[in-house]
Amino acid sequence: xxxxxxxxxxxxxxxxxxxxxxxxxxxxxxxxxxxxxxxxxxxxxxxxxxxxxxxxxxxxxxxxxxxxxxxxxxxxxxxxxxxxxxxxxxxxxxxxxxxxxxxxxxxxxxxxxxxxxxxxxxxxxxxxxxxxxxxxxxxxxxxxxxxxxxxxxxxxxxxxxxxxxxxxxxxxxxxxxxxxxxxxxxxxxxxxxxxxxxxxxxxxxxxxxxxxxxxxxxxxxxxxxxxxxxxxxxxxxxxxxxxxxxxxxxxxxxxxxxxxxxxxxxxxxxxxxxxxxxxxxxxxxxxxxxx
Amino acid sequence: xxxxxxxxxxxxxxxxxxxxxxxxxxxxxxxxxxxxxxxxxxxxxxxxxxxxxxxxxxxxxxxxxxxxxxxxxxxxxxxxxxxxxxxxxxxxxxxxxxxxxxxxxxxxxxxxxxxxxxxxxxxxxxxxxxxxxxxxxxxxxxxxxxxxxxxxxxxxxxxxxxxxxxxxxxxxxxxxxxxxxxxxxxxxxxxxxxxxxxxxxxxxxxxxxxxxxxxxxxxxxxxxxxxxxxxxxxxxxxxxxxxxxxxxxxxxxxxxxxxxxxxxxxxxxxxxxxxxxxxxxxxxxxxxxxxxxxxxxxxxxxxxxxxxxxxxxxxxxxxxxxxxxxxxxxxxxxxxxxxxxxxxxxxxxxxxxxxxxxxxxxxxxxxxxxxxxxxxxxxxxxxxxxxxxxxxxxxxxxxxxxxxxxxxxxxxxxxxxx
Numbered sequence: 001x002x003x004x005x006x007x008x009x010x011x012x013x014x015x016x017x018x019x020x021x022x023x024x025x026x027x028x029x030x031x032x033x034x035x036x037x038x039x040x041x042x043x044x045x046x047x048x049x050x051x052x053x054x055x056x057x058x059x060x061x062x063x064x065x066x067x068x069x070x071x072x073x074x075x076x077x078x079x080x081x082x083x084x085x086x087x088x089x090x091x092x093x094x095x096x097x098x099x100x101x102x103x104x105x106x107x108x109x110x111x112x113x114x115x116x117x118x119x120x121x122x123x124x125x126x127x128x129x130x131x132x133x134x135x136x137x138x139x140x141x142x143x144x145x146x147x148x149x150x151x152x153x154x155x156x157x158x159x160x161x162x163x164x165x166x167x168x169x170x171x172x173x174x175x176x177x178x179x180x181x182x183x184x185x186x187x188x189x190x191x192x193x194x195x196x197x198x199x200x201x202x203x204x205x206x207x208x209x210x211x212x213x214x215x216x217x218x219x220x221x222x223x224x225x226x227x228x229x230x231x232x233x234x235x236x237x238x239x240x241x242x243x244x245x246x247x248x249x250x251x252x253x254x255x256x257x258x259x260x261x262x263x264x265x266x267x268x269x270x271x272x273x274x275x276x277x278x279x280x281x282x283x284x285x286x287x288x289x290x291x
Numbered sequence: 292x293x294x295x296x297x298x299x300x301x302x303x304x305x306x307x308x309x310x311x312x313x314x315x316x317x318x319x320x321x322x323x324x325x326x327x328x329x330x331x332x333x334x335x336x337x338x339x340x341x342x343x344x345x346x347x348x349x350x351x352x353x354x355x356x357x358x359x360x361x362x363x364x365x366x367x368x369x370x371x372x373x374x375x376x377x378x379x380x381x382x383x384x385x386x387x388x389x390x391x392x393x394x395x396x397x398x399x400x401x402x403x404x405x406x407x408x409x410x411x412x413x414x415x416x417x418x419x420x421x422x423x424x425x426x427x428x429x430x431x432x433x434x435x436x437x438x439x440x441x442x443x444x445x446x447x448x449x450x451x452x453x454x455x456x457x458x459x460x461x462x463x464x465x466x467x468x469x470x471x472x473x474x475x476x477x478x479x480x481x482x483x484x485x486x487x488x489x490x491x492x493x494x495x496x497x498x499x500x501x502x503x504x505x506x507x508x509x510x511x512x513x514x515x516x517x518x519x520x521x522x523x524x525x526x527x528x529x530x531x532x533x534x535x536x537x538x539x540x541x542x543x544x545x546x547x548x549x550x551x552x553x554x555x556x557x558x559x560x561x562x563x564x565x566x567x568x569x570x571x572x573x574x575x576x577x578x579x580x581x582x583x584x585x586x587x588x589x590x591x592x593x594x595x596x597x598x599x600x601x602x603x604x605x606x607x608x609x610x611x612x613x614x615x616x617x618x619x620x621x622x623x624x625x626x627x628x629x630x631x632x633x634x635x636x637x638x639x640x641x642x643x644x645x646x647x648x649x650x651x652x653x654x655x656x657x658x659x660x661x662x663x664x665x666x667x668x669x670x671x672x673x674x675x676x677x678x679x680x681x682x683x684x685x686x687x688x689x690x691x692x693x694x695x696x697x698x699x700x701x702x703x704x705x706x707x708x709x
Binding site for chain 2: 041042043044056059060061062122126127128129146148149151234235237238239240241251254255256257258
């Protein structure tokens with residue numbers, strides 16, 4: 001009896017969590033999938049209706065704007081976060097004196113919720129309250145920085161706020177990666193005559209491929225899910241120019257009384273995330289099997 | 292040990308020994324200052340009549356969070372006894388079958404609501420396509436189409452309240468030349484839509500408004516008149532300041548109160564801001580309807596009563612409906628809220644000049660066919676169409692979209708969402 005318990009104890013302890021997650025996460029994902037094939041308006045209905053919601057979704061102007069914005073935001077967010085993260089990590093890796101303090105300062109923004117980040121940046125970027133006003137008061141009378149209220153440029157302000165929040169996290173990942181490289185490799189490279197730039201560019205960065213993958217996956221999923229940042233910073237405005245899929249989904253379900261259309265948009269977001277995660281998982285598992 | 296067990300059992304059973312009597316569970320979003328004070332009047336009234344009020348407030352201005360909570364409870368099969376609601380949504384929930392049987396119709400017939408309410412407003416509160424039994428009760432009437440202006444700013448620039456849209460544009464030009472922000476506006480989609488519908492009714496006329504935004508006729512939406520309305524919106528946009536996008540409505544009202552801006556176009560809840568700042572109409576600020584031909588855009592706050600079988604809750608629903616339409620409650624509530632009573636026979640002596648004007652105008656508008664439901668505030672259409680119209684209006688206001696494109700987009704989105 002005890003032997004059986006001992007062998008299966010881990011499974012028993014994990015079972016409630018697995019059960020809850022299977023039901024509340026995956027079960028409800030399936031529910032959303034089902035609802036996206038119905039014609040639910042204000043409340044969910046359960047009669048199947050066909051793929052009409054998906055057809056309607058891709059004809060909806062607001063959704064097309066949201067997808068556009070998602071692509072712009074994800075690409076810029078990913079690239080700029082990674083570049084800043086790597087550069088900061090390399091600088092911090094130089095065994096400088098105030099490393100602990102600087103590391104904490106760069107990592108702090110991550111401790112804030114996106115709502116706080118969004119609200120603070122909303123004030124900073126507001127032309128009548130923030131940066132533009134500061135420069136005008138200082139004497140540069142023709143200075144303009146009104147991206148926040150300009151419908152073509154507002155999406156880039158979201159990139160600014162998002163990058164500020166998440167670069168520290170990428171930096172921390174890369175710093176850990178750099179630190180885990182054995183000293184021998186660095187010494188060997190220095191003996192071979194590599195200067196600092198070549199050392200990093202040709203040797204250490206390529207060795208950190210796994211860290212690139214990890215940060216890529218995490219940043220993409222943050223980007224696809226981003227909702228609170230948009231709500232706090234621009235509320236989807238000016239007009240509807242900074243709508244993103246998560247915001248579209250919430251607004252459609254609760255303000256437009258179109259639950260099924262919103263479910264369809266949620267499934268599209270799910271598939272976008274799956275398209276990123278599944279190849280990553282596959283490559284990780286394959287590597288495990290090989291090794 | 293036995294004593295402890297018995298004590299525990301008694302305590303466990305105690306809550307279920309509650310008093311039988313009218314009970315009501317009310318879901319609402321009136322949590323800020325004036326609104327909460329107004330609702331307290333109803334709560335006290337209900338308690339004074341022997342009822343038990345279970346409050347379910349959910350903060351969030353337009354009721355967004357409250358609506359989510361409401362839907363969750365309806366899907367779970369446990370709706371509250373009553374909830375705050377707006378016009379067409381009453382019919383939407385009725386079609387889902389969560390409102391029948393219509394307990395409060397008994398009270399409505401006994402008290403003669405048909406004679407106490409304007410027929411258009413009474414119809415909004417009847418289920419089964421606006422012609423069956425009463426299933427909801429109105430507490431007030433808000434008027435949307437007001438201009439609120441700072442008296443000092445207007446006097447200093449030799450301006451009087453405009454009676455036509457051209458006069459309004461001329462006044463704005465004068466203010467702009469004098470270096471004052473003419474039009475204080477909060478750049479949020481619902482505020483853009485609020486201004487749009489005032490312009491549509493004023494420039495296009497009452498019949499235009501009815502055909503386009505109540506009946507959703509395609510050729511009306513694509514017409515030259517719609518193009519003119521969008522042109523006027525473009526003009527109004529040129530009178531706003533840079534900080535306008537995303538601004539809250541009360542911050543814009545604050546700009547008018549402080550004299551930083553000339554005027555704001557907003558519903559009568561803006562009056563509450565002036566009152567809270569100690570300003571009085573005629574002395575510190577002017578209130579006048581936006582230029583129109585006896586038009587009056589209305590928005591009614593109502594409470595809907597859901598399906599329930601618990602006899603205490605049914606009694607509670609009937610009591611609440613009766614109290615809500617009572618003369619005293621309608622007067623006191625609206626004094627706090629800034630709107631006017633829905634009930635036609637409430638004496639208006641204690642109300643201020645703006646409310647008195649509103650009360651007089653609604654009777655005239657009703658007679659002349661100008662009493663129109665606001666679409667921006669969910670009275671003329673359900674949420675889907677309202678949101679669709681709003682998206683086009685706000686996109687036009689915040690971009691350089693042409694008026695012709697906007698008019699066509701308006702018609703297209705209505706067709707796509709019918």
